[in-house]
Amino acid sequence: MEKRVINPWTWQDARSYVQAVEVKNSTGTLYVSGQTAIDDEGRSSKADMKTQLELAIKNLEKVINQADYDCKNIVRLTIYTTSTEELWPHFKILQDWVEKHGMQQALTMLEVTGLFETLKVELEATVVK
Structure with a gap:
């Protein structure tokens, strides 16, 4: 697989994403449903945003692996959140995760009026091989 990053600017670097990613010669594409802070028994978390973000990342990694x-x-x-204001102080958690894996991904963050049950953040991904 070949990846090419397109960044006409440098300001996005501080935000841990790229403007576009071109993929050639991949052997597979995985479209991952939004992963949230739901435990192994299917219970939605009632925890704070930080805790929910950490579990959503863990669940996303689990599906990908x-x-x-x-x-x-x-x-x-794609990040869906019920409150960008509540998520923003914890964005470093996501940035550290991106850095840990050496990711270079296009990113969209949306504030939505609600997610399933008590959930506050959802992560949806496209992964290539």
Whole structure:
């Protein structure tokens, strides 16, 4: 697989994403449903935003690894949150995770009026091989 990053600017670097990612010669694409802070028994978390973000990341990693893909090859990440104001102080958690895996992904963050049950953040990804 070949990846090419397109960044007409440098300001996005401080925000841990790229403007576009071109992928050529991939052998597979994994489209991951939004992962949230739901435990192994299917119970939605009632915890704070930080805790929910950490569990959503853990669940996203679990699905990606179970499919035999690597987080470093996430090329598209969408974040849905019920409060960007509440999420923003914890954004470093996401940035550290991106750095840990050496990811270079296109990113969109959306504030929504609600998520399933008591959930506050959801992560949706596209991963390539």
